[in-house]
Amino acid sequence: MTDAKPVRVRFAPAPTGSLHVGSARTALFNWLYARHHGGTFVLRIEDTDAERSRGEWIVGIQEAMRWLGLDWDEGPYLQSDRLDQYAAAAGRLLAAGRAYECFCTPEEVKARSDEAMKAGRPPGYDGRCRDLTDAERAEHRAEGRLPSVRFRTPDSGSSSFVDLVRGEVSVEWSTVSDFVILRTDASPVFFLANAVDDVEMGITHIIRGEDLIDSTHRVLALRAALGGSDAPHYAHLPLLVGADRAKLSKRHGAVALEDFRDRGYLPDALVNYLALLGWAPADGRELLTRDEIVADFDLDRVTHSAAFFDYKKLDWLNGEYIRALPLDELAECVQAESVLRFGDRVDAATVHEVARIGQERSSTIAALVDQAAFLFVADDDFTVAEAWDKVVAKTERPAEVLDAAIAHLRDCDWSIEAMDVRGALEAIGIEKTRKVMPLLYVAVEGRAAGLPLFDAMHLLGRERTLARLAAARRRIGSAPGESAS
């Protein structure tokens, strides 16, 4: 029951922005399918909309795919390089009477469509130019109107195809209006370019988002009219949605792949997470290597309903990957990100220590660097921010705590063990030293949620540590016991 034809899939983004995670998921599933079946993964750039397409995005999309580790075997093919083919195809359809010249402007079409919708009739093109005579066409041209080319959809009957994840999907042609395949400027529209290319590139499986499911009938009709041989298999993936269950978009948070990169997510973690959105292995494992996913992936286990993009679960998964990373590799990531933020104030030895200490406690590289910021920031720029007042208010005898810590640290051995200030705190009568620790964390690291204190101070050095504690002490002023006379 196996398809003898070798698998050829494609990812066909429009270069109208940076790579969206939803698109990345589509690219990933195509890539997984190709790799699982030993097929070919083609990259095709659908840049037929000259207005919105930009060269920089063509580059950006490829960079993002490389970062994610989705390597393609062919391409990138640019549709803008193949305009002749589409024009020729449109010509053939015109000659065969499967398409016709339409002189309506987009505004006119829209106005009549809205009117139809209001009247309860199906919206879309009303077929006004369907059967124009030569004389009428000449008249329109004489008025200075330029024609677009519309595909004539069947008047009756229905279209249906078998979707690999959803089963049979069909629609009555009476609900599908004629659609433009060539713009007034003779450039092709998605449906045409898409159909022509999938035929010519021998694509066997089309795996894409569910938002395109309705367009499938139109592309299939075009394809048949163009004489394309056996139709490809289609698989429509469930959409990725935000908290409001609507298609994932910018307003839901980070959606551009580069945002995830910048926030310190690891490509392998993102691949793992994305693979789990709309697919799951039979045995329920969730932490999967790329190779394991490739080995287990297939379309028959793709789920049917929209998936919520859960940033919290991604964080957990990314943390798992960070903890599993060899220390040197992690240090490299931390180094790169730290240099990006703090320039030459960053030194490799410190970064390595930060990576070692922070590995167990961070869910992203960016969060890890945040924890190390107190080391790299210039002393003049060091601030304890909003956390300070709160923590002071919550701390028992803050001034005395700082005094005791300073006294202890001034002449103890500068080793992690000897730096432990808790004994000194107990000596001045602090019973629950744990209650008082946050004060020291904030004073030294600028934040309560940071690296373990003694390691942090050790890395900072005695001078800077004491300077910060002294600065903190000054902010508090005189101790309550001493009168401020």
Place this chain on the structure above:
RNA sequence: GCCCCCAUCGUCUAGUGGCCCAGGACGCCGCCCUUUCAAGGCGGUAACGGGGAUUCGAACUCCCCUGGGGGCACCA
């Protein structure tokens, strides 16, 4: 408005007529560990949208309803 798709814990999902008074993971809550916070360990909370039908037996099959989403561009 018309057409299409979808429907199991808050979330991602397992589940294809009896193994399910529904399993795992994230989150959340509690406890332990602990140099604050995390991380880690242990435990807990929590779901088959509703109504019919088929069947000895339905989360799983069929129908209706409801709900959610998508599409209806000279965007892709």
